Amino acid sequence: MAYELHYWPTIQGRGEFVRLALEAANAPYVDVARQDPAQGGGEGALTRHLRAAGNPHPPFAPPYLVNGDFVVGQTSAILLYLGPRLGLCGANERDALWTHQLQLTVADVVAEAHDTHHPLSVSMYYADQKDAALVRAKAFREERIPKYLDWFELALQRNPDGDLHLVGNALTYADLSLFQLVEGLRYAFPKATARALKNAPAVEKLHANVRRRQRVAQYLQSERRIAFNEDGIFRRYPELDA
């Protein structure tokens, strides 16, 4: 039976971390909200299932994954569930936990990247919090992006199996998520990210290697990959980059 991914149909957002894991593992899945509303898709389906009666584990927000009668929300928890099923979390408990620790740190950067354009409130327009966004984005560019990428660089350099992967010597969801993080940072903050990557050559190499993996490359060229846009988490507002 195919996994059901439930996420906003017009953005990469947090759902993209799940999509990448499913795509890289060639797992059968349906991106439910992107199906025809007449056939049970659309945003209506997304919100309808979110708090569906009878589910003892209602997700707080998309993305959530459905597998038969099982529902799990929170991006990092979804990947924790999929990791062993898709062979994307290393060989033992320590590797699986390290994979998850790396994922949680990617999630922290993602939340901070979002707040560069919405530092005051998610329910206010960007234009109405732009002054604050300029300050927050500067701090993110100058302090946070380098600090995070330096740490991922250290994680790669410390890998006893070499710096081609974050965990062991094979692909994990941590590699895929770091790839996606670099994609997003490069889209939203091209200048600042280029600077930070100069000090993180192994991160840049990992990004390039993931990008050219056969299944990932096919996915990125397909219609299933939604383009970055200014409704998502990573937004290209030129005034926020420098």
Place this chain on the structure above:
Amino acid sequence: MAYELHYWPTIQGRGEFVRLALEAANAPYVDVARQDPAQGGGEGALTRHLRAAGNPHPPFAPPYLVNGDFVVGQTSAILLYLGPRLGLCGANERDALWTHQLQLTVADVVAEAHDTHHPLSVSMYYADQKDAALVRAKAFREERIPKYLDWFELALQRNPDGDLHLVGNALTYADLSLFQLVEGLRYAFPKATARALKNAPAVEKLHANVRRRQRVAQYLQSERRIAFNEDGIFRRYPELDA
């Protein structure tokens, strides 16, 4: 062998979620940075161990937990590791994953609570971002606290084993973390939290029940419990509450 918890010695912060799990399970542990610097404690030890050579899994930031030669960082990953060892994550994979999903959502609220007083940059003083803090805190009080507490209320109401626990019919780290979240929200936003809890009676009851558990109560009355203060995540700045 005792677990080593490494965290800032003068705040509850994110380390408190780990302390509560260790305390509630009566697990032997050393709060390393709170020991005498002459005996290997203090903040020097905290930063020294953070990137210690030879550790293939260097944490990004405190808190981190050391168990023999094993090191794990990220609050939620630490609890994922401790959960089965301390008997605090339910009876099976589904319960463990739900426990973790709940924890990740607590972590999201904690990050948002932090940003109410530091919406622009962690390296700027509160006084220099107070105008932005007033706006962000208002959105947090009016939109986010109710939304999150309503969801935890729903989670309790949906528990097939009853609303005394978030997962099954026994204590998990999700219960402990929700307790701590309510503690922190009540400290920082007493008025707004009281209002939101009126619509979340099961959350309020869970908080009270956790508080009077024997080991938790003993811990809270001990010197091991650091008082809330304005260096931590939850800060009582009266102008941010209403």
